[in-house]
Amino acid sequence: MKNNLQRFLRNAWLLLTEVPGWADAPLSVRVQRTLPIVVPCMGIVAVLVWSLAWQTPRIRAERELHAPQIALEAEIQSLQLAYSEQQTVELAEQAEQASHLLVPNQAELVPFLRTLKKEAADRGWEAGFHPGEPVTEGIGDGAQISYQPVRVKLAPVAGHAEVYASLLSLLERFSTSGRRIDLMRLAIRADENRWQTVEANLRLAYPILHAQTSQ
């Protein structure tokens, strides 16, 4: 192993320093002969030393010094990536449109049901709306709307000829009223002669207070 290493080093030395036609060239000439290889090697070492011992520590120190600003910049970039400005504008518009689907607040519920009752009467139906207890969807602060269940009893006025068609028209009116009315249940009982009862369960939505203030 040692001999191999010595042989390798000797061959490398000869390879580097051999002067063509001058086997016994003096050391100074041989050293000159190595310059084309030694100079770039020393240059590489110098560049590496400068890079590793001077530049890299300096860069690292500067980066550590400015770490808070770098983190702040990264946080801003992350926040910018979450939503674009265009998206926020669109979301605001969508939220505005969605808010129109809801009954503005619980106080507006009775007038709105009164409107529905009138709509039913216009179609030949006697309607009774009975609001229940509000239900909040979601958990904790995540819920932004509440549901108001309403039980509806409908009875056709006496002598109403187009009961089926008018009921369909009334139900259609519920879904196209501009407000969100979820028809949760529809039950109809009839006998051979007439419709006995029509019951429906509706669900109206209105924003809860903290969500409303954020709009």
Added chain:
Amino acid sequence: MTPAEIISAATSPGPSPAPALGSSNGPLAPSAPAGPRPRGRRNADALGLVWVHGLLQVAVFRRQAMGADWSAPSPVHTLAEFETALDQAIATLKFGGTEVFLILEHEQFLHQAEYTPAFSDSAARAYLRARVQRHEAGREPVLWVSQRMASARKESAWLLHLLPAPFYSHLNGLLRARHLDLTRILPLAVPLQLQLEKNPAAGDEPVLIAAQTGAATTVMVGRSGHPLYFARTMQARWDGDSERIAVEINRSLLYAKQQFGAAINRLWLLGEGLEPACAGVLARCGSEKQVTIHHTGPLDWLQAVARLSASHPVNLVAGYINRKRRLQFFRRVAIGVCWLGLTLAVLDAWSRSLSWRAERARLLGLEASQPALIAERDRLVQRNATAERQHEFVRQAAGTRLAPVPARFLALIGSTLPPELSLTDFSAKWDEGADGWTFRLEGQIAAEEESARELLAAWQKLLARSPLRAHFPEGGRAIVPVPVPGDGISTTQRFSIEGGLLEK
């Protein structure tokens, strides 16, 4: 050890000009050159030497074209005489290159015919190597190279050129001491054979060449495009022993005829002033022979071999040349790699420095604008929170809205109900647990039981294919006949259907 290895070992470059090969004589220290030799200028020039039996002629070649030449004024037999003559030649010719090639015939340079069984070339070389090793046993090591010869027998014939390694080492040492690099050592047979090859007058017939080579005369028999028949050297000159030479030529003709069956009619005499010898040769060899005098000499031989590659098969130092070229190649590659590495390292450092400058400017900018960044961060946090809330609000307000499925289902029932069926109960509701719509229908069918089942099945199929895609679980349908007083068959059936709707 292969011939190449022997040569390589004998010519191994190093601080000492002596080869690493052991020698009984030991390496002779080269004498110092007569004076400083111009180096570096005209470095591509080559120095050609012919040293044959005391005759030394030197010529300078530039790109294979012969320039000035020089002849030793007195015979050169020993290496000491060679050294002196070489210095004179270099000084006279002002040679500035390093490459030297040599046509050598010397009493120490042996040529020995060998016969090997009809092996492949590699096996024959192994056989010859063994013969050379036997030759070296008890003697000094040799540089050797083999040259194929024509053979009239089943065996292959080879001509071994054997040069004692100490002689070579001394010779090479002399040259190296003068910064000269010996790239080719060729026996005289090579230029003579080249002369035979290039002269169209040779035709396809065997030719005997008798060349004046210093104090000797070399006779060679060959044929253009074929291996050498044989060659021999006699210590005689035309100007003194023409009669003896003529006798030897005639003996060579007879030998060629006897050994190779070659009737030689053409005789070439190489040299100057040989016209008087023609008559003697014709008298000895027969007047029908065609004797031609070629006024060619050592300089023509140098000119012929100057064009040869260093890797010529009969070059004794081809191995050394190959090794030298390999070393030069590796050295150039190493230099190229080192400079390329330095260039890349500098470029990389420069590029990193530039990018760091830009980054540093950016960092300073960040430092200066930190309050603005904090304000921007706060604004974005608030903006995103608002957007998040709005997104969730939109999802809750509009995304969870239920479709008016009960109304649509009622309309579907009204439009598809068969006339035999009448409903008494209709119910459709949203099932939070199942996250879907369920329905229940009850009524009567004015038909016998079997017909009622068929009617009901057909209606169910219709509902299943509808846009609401009703589905009916097992046991979700029941048909019961309405009781009739007495034993009469009921024509009215009560039914109930339960199921779900895939529409949301």
